[in-house]
Amino acid sequence: MTRIPAPRLVAAAALAAALAACSSETPAGAPEAAETPAAAAAAEPGAPVDLAAVVKEREENFEAIGKAFKAVRGELEKDAPDFALIAASANDINARAMKIEGHFPAGTSTADGFKTEALPTIWEKPEAFKAAATKLVGESAKLASLAPGGDKAAVGAQAMAMGGACKGCHDQFRKDDKK
Ligand code: HEC
Numbered sequence: 381m382t383r384i385p386a387p388r389l390v391a392a393a394a395l396a397a398a399l400a401a402c403s404s405e406t407p408a409g410a411p412e413a414a415e416t417p418a419a420a421a422a423a424e425p426g427a428p429v430d431l432a433a434v435v436k437e438r439e440e441n442f443e444a445i446g447k448a449f450k451a452v453r454g455e456l457e458k459d460a461p462d463f464a465l466i467a468a469s470a471n472d473i474n475a476r477a478m479k480i481e482g483h484f485p486a487g488t489s490t491a492d493g494f495k496t497e498a499l500p501t502i503w504e505k506p507e508a509f510k511a512a513a514t515k516l517v518g519e520s521a522k523l524a525s526l527a528p529g530g531d532k533a534a535v536g537a538q539a540m541a542m543g544g545a546c547k548g549c550h551d552q553f554r555k556d557d558k559k
Contacts, residue, residue: 418482431487435494438483441476448472449546452523456536463527466535470524473542477516484509497555505552512549519545 417433448469455461484502488494502509519542526538550556 416479418479418485421485422482429485429487431485431492431494434483434485435488435496438480438488438498439496441479441483445473445476445546448476449543452539452542456532456539461532461535463530463535466539467524467527470520470527470542474517474520474524477513477520480513480516481510497557499553499555502553509549509553512545512553515548516542516545 417430417437421427421429421434451469452466455463455466484498486503488496489498489500489503490496491500519538523535523538523542527535529535
């Protein structure tokens with residue numbers, strides 16, 4: 381009978397659920413904190429991390445941020461924007477912006493064999509990267525609180541400011557594949 385190797389690459393969500401189920405110290409309700417690979421890694425320091433799953437998760441997170449931002453701009457092109465939708469999109473971006481920092485553990489760069497647009501500067505200047513993510517958290521929160529007021533000019537200006545936070549980070553930390 382061969383020994384079954386530890387399943388290092390099990391779907392991290394399943395792993396997190398298994399950990400939660402096995403751990404007697406886990407208080408009820410806490411497993412929610414480990415529902416994504418990055419969150420699971422943060423919740424269990426030293427535990428094996430499925431880095432490929434973290435990279436996938438961060439790509440999906442940015443794709444969703446991109447979609448939400450597109451939705452905001454789409455509304456602002458209309459004569460009568462749906463400000464509730466803008467607020468909801470801004471809140472979505474806000475929640476996702478808070479996850480960015482945790483999506484870049486060591487071992488997830490191109491040097492580690494991942495096909496990613498993340499530049500090495502992310503790991504060389506972690507404080508600057510964190511500041512860029514925090515900027516988006518702040519600008520998206522401002523947009524979310526401003527949108528319900530329905531002042532199109534003000535909301536548009538804040539959407540621009542939020543876009544500046546995207547660009548500010550991309551210019552420094554994301555590979556520009558159009559170059
Ligand atoms: C703190 C830095 C940072 C901020 C802020 C940021 N991004 Fe990004 N973004 C990145 C990095 C780094 C990547 C490349 C990730 C990768 O390839 O692993 C990326 C990738 C993307 C992608 C490509 C996703 C894919 O792989 O298909 C989109 C779309 C995107 N960002 C949109 C946005 C938008 C819109 C905003 C602002 C609302 C934003 N980003 C804010 C750093 C940031």
